[in-house]
Amino acid sequence: MLQTPYYLIDEQKLLANMRVMDAVREKSGAKVLLALKCFASWAVFPLMAEHMDGTTSSSLNEVKLGRRKFGGETHAYSVAYADHEIDEVIENADKIIFNSISQLTRFEAASAGMTRGLRLNPGVSTSSFDLADPARPFSRLGEGDPAKVEAVLEKISGFMVHNNCENGDFALFDDMLAKVEAKFGHLFGQVDWVSLGGGIHFTGKDYPVDALCRRLKDFAERYGVQVYLEPGEAAITRTTTLEVSVLDRLTNGKELAIVDSSVEAHMLDLLIYRESAKLEPNEGPHRVMICGKSCLAGDIFGEFSFEKPLEIGDRISIQDAAGYTMVKKNWFNGVKMPAIAVKGLDGSVRIARDFTYDDYEQSLS
Ligand SMILES: *Cc1c(COP(=O)(O)O)cnc(C)c1O
Numbered sequence: 611m612l613q614t615p616y617y618l619i620d621e622q623k624l625l626a627n628m629r630v631m632d633a634v635r636e637k638s639g640a641k642v643l644l645a646l647k648c649f650a651s652w653a654v655f656p657l658m659a660e661h662m663d664g665t666t667s668s669s670l671n672e673v674k675l676g677r678r679k680f681g682g683e684t685h686a687y688s689v690a691y692a693d694h695e696i697d698e699v700i701e702n703a704d705k706i707i708f709n710s711i712s713q714l715t716r717f718e719a720a721s722a723g724m725t726r727g728l729r730l731n732p733g734v735s736t737s738s739f740d741l742a743d744p745a746r747p748f749s750r751l752g753e754g755d756p757a758k759v760e761a762v763l764e765k766i767s768g769f770m771v772h773n774n775c776e777n778g779d780f781a782l783f784d785d786m787l788a789k790v791e792a793k794f795g796h797l798f799g800q801v802d803w804v805s806l807g808g809g810i811h812f813t814g815k816d817y818p819v820d821a822l823c824r825r826l827k828d829f830a831e832r833y834g835v836q837v838y839l840e841p842g843e844a845a846i847t848r849t850t851t852l853e854v855s856v857l858d859r860l861t862n863g864k865e866l867a868i869v870d871s872s873v874e875a876h877m878l879d880l881l882i883y884r885e886s887a888k889l890e891p892n893e894g895p896h897r898v899m900i901c902g903k904s905c906l907a908g909d910i911f912g913e914f915s916f917e918k919p920l921e922i923g924d925r926i927s928i929q930d931a932a933g934y935t936m937v938k939k940n941w942f943n944g945v946k947m948p949a950i951a952v953k954g955l956d957g958s959v960r961i962a963r964d965f966t967y968d969d970y971e972q973s974l975s
Contacts, residue, residue, distance in 0.1 A: 612961065614855040615871040615948040617931055619654050621955050623849040627813045628661035631845065634812060635663070637823035639830055640837040643685055645808045646672040648842025648933045652679035653952050653962035658845065664704075666805075666840045670695045677702040685805070685838075687729065687770065689750065696720045707770045707805070711753055711762055718765060727768040727803070728753060732790040736782055736809065737775035739883060744773055756794055763800055768835070772807025776843060778814045780821050787825065798833035805838035813844045843933040850932035852876060852948060856924045857903060864913070865898045867920045872902035873909050875945045877931060878938040886912030888929040893917065900926065904943040941973050 631642050641663040652675065664683030665676030673686040686703035690710075696717050700706060707727040708714040714728060731752030737743035744751040752771070753759050771790055777783055787806070791798070798804055812822055830837045854869040873880050873887070880887055887900070894917035902909035911928060920926075939947060947965035954960065 612853075612949070612951060612959065614853050614925065615869075615876065615946060616853050616951045616961070617651075617850055617936055617948050618853050618927075618951045618953060618959070619651060619850045619932065620953045621654060621657055622953070622957075624654060624657060624846065625955065627845055627847065627849065628658060630813045630819060631661045631841075633819060634823055634826075634839070637820065638826035638837065640806075640823075640826050640839050641683065642839045642841060642845075643683065643805075644676075644680065644845055645840045645842035646676055647937065648808070649846045650675060650937050651932070651950060651962075653950060655680045657955075662845065663838075667703075670699050670702075673699055673702045685840075691717065700724055705768070707768075709750075709752060711758060714762060714765060725768070726766045727770055727801075727805070728759065728762070728766050729770045729772070730754070730759065730790075730794055732771060732773055732786075732793050734786060734789045735773040735775065736777040736779075736786060737773075739775070741882070742775055756797060759794070759797060763797065766801065768801045768803035768805070769794070769798070770805040770807060770838075770840075772805075772809065772840065774807065774809030776811050777809055778811035778817060780818045780825075783810055783822070784825055787829065791829075795833070798835060801833075801835060803836040803838060804829075804833065805840060808840040808842045808844070810839065810841065811844050811847070812841075813847055846932040848930060850930070850936070852928040852931035852935075853951075854926050854928065856920050856922050856926065859920065859922060865896070865919075866901055867898050868901050868903055869911070869926060870903060870946065871928075871948065872904040872906070872943060872945045873911055874902065874904055874906050874940075875942040876902075876939050876948055877911070877928070877935050878940070879934045880911070881908075889914045889926065890929055896920070902945075904945055906943075941970050944970055 643666040647668045665680045666685040667673040677684045685705045687707040705725040729752035731754040735745040854871040856867045858868040860866040894915045896916040899913045900911040949964040950962045
């Protein structure tokens with residue numbers, strides 16, 4: 611048995627999501643690009659690259675990773691590029707999408723000859739968290755004034771709009787897209803491509819994939835554009851666990867178990883959005899609070915039910931540890947960094963990466 615802690619990516623589960631990617635590409639004509647800010651564990655890119663068209667990025671580092679490790683079509687986007695980054699971004703990208711007209715103007719000469727796009731902000735979104743709402747008041751994410759966008763139309767050949775967030779409700783997506791069209795539809799007919807961003811949870815259970823595909827196909831035909839989707843979470847949802855072991859048991863009003871991991875270091879997104887971790891099957895008479903080993907008082911994965919009392923050495927699988935999780939792992943408290951293991955299609959498990967004391971030392975100076 612591998613030593614915990616480690617993230618375990620299951621390629622069989624990944625393949626199930628990838629088959630949905632194939633169906634969406636085939637039925638809608640849309641191209642799908644993996645959003646690297648959500649998931650950048652390149653050990654499984656060879657499998658994903660067979661079912662997705664490429665990657666999209668939010669920084670110079672991501673665009674380089676996409677080009678080197680994933681291949682296919684490489685989109686570059688960033689909230690803001692620095693002068694010293696722009697040449698390397700362009701070298702590594704097939705398209706560059708600017709976040710603002712001012713960045714487009716600043717890098718107009720540098721990006722001449724490059725396929726260019728602009729991010730639009732439709733002023734509406736499905737995010738229930740202010741923190742992650744691109745349409746929040748005073749948002750810096752994309753241009754919102756159609757007249758200003760129209761004035762720079764000859765400099766670009768496409769648009770990107772990203773205003774869905776883990777949206778598993780097709781009717782809501784449909785409604786959002788109608789609002790985007792009401793605001794910017796007259797411009798869509800004048801470009802070659804429109805990326806509708808990520809946040810559409812079309813790999814979720816019972817999602818009406820066919821209805822989504824029809825909507826996307828209609829959209830593409832109405833404006834004569836190539837549609838792109840940029841799934842992050844939808845590509846890797848339910849594929850990965852964080853495998854941990856119980857190190858100690860305590861009782862303090864509740865039954866507590868301390869594991870060889872930390873929410874803040876290894877599943878930071880749970881803290882940021884104040885969510886509980888997920889455990890399966892989470893059934894049985896023994897209720898235990900699973901706690902991290904960092905010294906943060908609130909380093910708690912959540913409270914779960916078990917068939918038997920937990921013992922020191924017992925193993926626990928924390929579900930859904932891929933999206934916005936592995937990309938955010940950090941060395942807080944110097945906690946042992948989880949290795950990255952891959953369960954291949956043949957069922958065998960290999961360690962793709964292990965982290966040592968040297969990695970910790972090298973992460974600072
Ligand atoms: C975050 C992001 C995505 C991916 O979003 P998911 O919710 O993970 O699908 C795609 N495009 C852009 C521009 C993003 O900022």
